[in-house]
Amino acid sequence: MNDFDVARWRPAPFLPEADARxxxxxxxxxxxxxxxxxxxxxxxxxxxxxxxxxDQLHGQATVIVRPKANETPDGAAARAAETLAGVAGVAEARALEKEKAEALIAPWLGDADLSDLPVPRLVAVQLDRTAPAGAQALDRALKAQGIDAVVDDHSAWMGDIQKAAxxxxxxxxxxxxxxxxxxxxxxxxxxxxxxxxxxxxxxxxxxxxxxxxxxxxxxxxxxxxxxxxxxxxxxxxxxxxxxxxxxxxxxxxxxxxxxxxxxxxxxxxxxxxxxxxxxxxxxxxxxxxxxxxxx
Structure with a gap:
């Protein structure tokens, strides 16, 4: 008697279901x-x-203020902050204290004593998000008041970040x-x-x-x-x-x-x-x- 069961027979697949590899x-x-x-x-x-x-750099600017011979560094920074606060497109302008300015410079100078160095004062400018003021507008406002300052709108930093990204x-x-x-x-x-x-x-x-x-x-x-x-x-x-x-x-x-x-x-x-x-x-x-x- 033949043990082959036609009803239970299934053809073997061309490719086996499992392979050692x-x-x-x-x-x-x-x-x-x-x-x-x-x-x-x-x-x-x-x-x-x-x-x-x-985004953070786009909404901020930093102003480096150099005092003149007849004014103190803190007075020059305060006058620059007051001038910039009235510029259209500026939300806030705040003069940083001497300690904060030295803290920003310290990482670049190491353990150097900053007490005898003419550390410039910084003004942190918060720009209006909807219509921010440009660096040229800030620079014109400072020059109109006879303030010796340099405006950094962080455009160089933003360009480097975009290139790196x-x-x-x-x-x-x-x-x-x-x-x-x-x-x-x-x-x-x-x-x-x-x-x-x-x-x-x-x-x-x-x-x-x-x-x-x-x-x-x-x-x-x-x-x-x-x-x-x-x-x-x-x-x-x-x-x-x-x-x-x-x-x-x-x-x-x-x-x-x-x-x-x-x-x-x-x-x-x-x-x-x-x-x-x-x-x-x-x-x-x-x-x-x-x-x-x-x-």
Missing amino acids: DGSLTFVVAVLCFLACLTLLGLLAANRAADNWT QTTRWAGLAIFGLIAIAAASVVAFATRAGLAARREVVEVLHLSGAEDRFIARLFQLRFARMAAVAGLFGAAAAAIMGAGLRIAGGGEGLTPVLPIAWSDLLFVLPAPLAAAAVAAVAARFTAQALIRDFS
């Missing part, structure tokens, strides 16, 4: 997704920090692209190895009338599922690390230089889909090219 491949893709998500979080935090610094963005995008290329290369290598191991099966399928697209689609779906799972693990690990940095740093993220927000963690959600898409494209093109070579 799947664990290593999943780990590598998960690590790449983790690095890509961390790069994305770093880019978001860097952009936020640059915007915050630029732009450089960071391009560097982050380059790293992100390299990681995507690395993931595609790994999947392409795995696809090539899988097809090479099943070359005889591919030839039999060809003789049976199977089209190249059908065979390539099998590899495409397999590696897309694998990459989606790996992307899920990588994105989850990056989100956990980002949340840890956010909690460790309080309201400003890890440090004021890297202010991570809770909303940034939402940007890692598409990582599994992106990983699956990259793997599917890489597997399909690699499989089609190799199948044509087999033919």
Whole structure:
């Protein structure tokens, strides 16, 4: 009697459900997704920090006041603050005390004794957010009152911050692209190895009338599922690390230089889909090219 049960028979899949290389491949893709998500979080935090610094500098100006021979430094600073307070586009002008001016200069001079140095007085100007006064308007108002002063509207600092932010963005995008290329290369290598191991099966399928697209689609779906799972693990690990940095740093993220927000963690959600898409494209093109070579 034949023990073969036709009702329970199922055809064996062309690609086995499990492969000895799947664990290593999943780990590598998960690590790449983790690095890509961390790069994305770093880019978001860097952009936020640059915007915050630029916004703070945009609403402020600093005036360095040099007293004349017939007036004291404090008197010259007070007169400059009074003059600037009346300029349109200025919300507040306040003369800084000598101690505060020396505290600002001290980091640049080290342990030098500032008591004998002619430390200039500073006037902190808070500009109107809606219609801020420009450096030329402030300078004209000071010269009209005969005050010897230099106006710093922080434009040089803002330009440097914007350049640094732009450089960071391009560097982050380059790293992100390299990681995507690395993931595609790994999947392409795995696809090539899988097809090479099943070359005889591919030839039999060809003789049976199977089209190249059908065979390539099998590899495409397999590696897309694998990459989606790996992307899920990588994105989850990056989100956990980002949340840890956010909690460790309080309201400003890890440090004021890297202010991570809770909303940034939402940007890692598409990582599994992106990983699956990259793997599917890489597997399909690699499989089609190799199948044509087999033919």
